[in-house]
Amino acid sequence: MSKVADELGIRTNLLSRWKREYKQRKGGSFLDSGKQALSPEQSEIAKLKRQL
Template sequence: MKQEKRHFDRAFKVMAVELCLLGKPTNQVAEELDIRADLLSRWKREYKQKREGSFSGYGKPSLTPEQAEVAKLKKQLREVEIERDILKKAAAVAR
């Protein structure tokens, strides 16, 4: 029998991590919430590293406005470089 994968929303994860940060042992919090202690430890580690950007879901990182702007500009730069390379090749062929 295969066990169904459970999904936890961001609010649940933050609540669980904050219980641990208030001083409750990780194992005790995990047992009370019926989750694995290693899962809760991973959530704590992610929360400590990213704080507000943690638990964005499905591997999509939450970006600050500055990071989003940088990503947008990098994408535009790549597109312009591709266009430039195409034009260079076309000019070389036309000669």
């Protein structure tokens, strides 16, 4: 994995995080718009912050 990260010019831990998120979301880490998909808890937090 470190070779791939080096080729992409990113840190190994970032690539590992992307891989973990990809597996957790069953292949859908990011929405079509490029925005990261939020967990239900993150969505609720974002909604409450907008209400402030």
